[in-house]
Amino acid sequence: MMEKIVILGAGYAGMMTGSRLERFSQEFTLINQNSYHYFTTLLHEVAGGRSIPSNYAVPLTDVLSRPTTHVVIDEVLGIDREGCTVQLKSGRKEWYDFLVITLGSVPEYFGIPGLAENSLVLNSLDSAIRIHDHIVKQMELYMLDGDLRHLRIVVGGGGLTGIELLGELLDLVPKLCVKYGIPEELVDVQTIEAAPEILPQLPDALRRKAVNFLMFKGAKLHMNTKITKVTAETVHLEGDEIIETGTIIWTGGVRANPLLASAGFTIDRRGRAKVNPFLQSVDDARVFLGGDSAWCEGENGRPIPPTAQMASQMGHVIADNLTALANGRQMKPFHARPLGTLASLGREVGVGTVLGVPVQGVIGGMFKESSKLKYLWELGGLRLVEMKGRVI
């Protein structure tokens, strides 16, 4: 009898696993809380209102459509490794022979008082829409009461997510100012970063370019600055400085889905479950983990960073290894192939490295745009490129 494969989560790792299993005609069940796959790496564009939100998502069944694929829309509440079942919010239990966990991550608040309760985050299509609507609402409130706090936006975190969001907000602000007749110089967009630098993944020269460009566009960047407390209308910094604001967006860190810890996997300090070179849990050979869920050591012995690029590559290997097991063949180890890092700084400009070569400015922006097409092609071929390539 064929073994039953269940995939949890339809993000970069889960979708890539599913799409590749379809190519090998392997039957599987995919469980996800939404009926669509959204492009997490582009959520800052949704928050900045670059295009309509539906352009940044694709129905799961448009990509995974074989008769041997079963899509279940439900929320995973727990994983019972002894009983080989997954508990779902609807009350249903799904049993498995092999489980693929690709449930992504949740925000890491580092125990900063008030941060979780009082900040917006950018980690789903809905959250990106919330950020956009909140900023528009603040502009409207300013028009009613003239309180400048409505025009101050504080982004916590100067990593890839925070900086791409910042770049997009700097494009959004002038448009909203024209719409509401607000002088642009009244709007104050700030990033607070605890580390000495923003974009730690990039070489020094590119980081400096990014800083200069963002400051030229009007952002204030506070490096070496720790947030100590957050309330509904204030951000408290080390050294007793207090920023009064109507908008606080936290992008300062992620940790793996807490379901991994509660299922009793061996986890690292970011909550990711440890895997062997074949991406199987070190605790349970029936469980594979990919993307932000996997604590996977790279060739340098350091954990592979949580990126979409790595998640997709892991999805490939998980599908290949499941197929190898089904056919009595040897599994293959995962080798990360980092292609580079690209950060957009708004619609037209980007900085980053591609295969070790630095790119910046409009060329950097073009590489970032072409990375979208590359992903669509890998996931759904020409059909998905045609469906989404023109609108994102």
Ligand SMILES: Cc1cc2nc3c(=O)[nH]c(=O)nc-3n(C[C@H](O)[C@H](O)[C@H](O)COP(=O)(O)OP(=O)(O)OC[C@H]3O[C@@H](n4cnc5c(N)ncnc54)[C@H](O)[C@@H]3O)c2cc1C
């Ligand atoms: C704004 C932003 C920009 C980024 N930019 C880049 C970039 O340029 N390059 C890059 O490489 N990486 C980037 N990243 C990081 C990248 O998006 C993540 O590393 C990647 O999405 C991880 O893939 P994943 O498959 O592990 O999880 P995800 O893609 O997050 O997918 C997890 C899926 O599981 C579902 N899920 C979660 N919990 C449950 C549950 N309990 N029940 C059912 N379903 C559930 C979610 O809805 C989601 O569909 C960015 C992240 C953000 C937020």
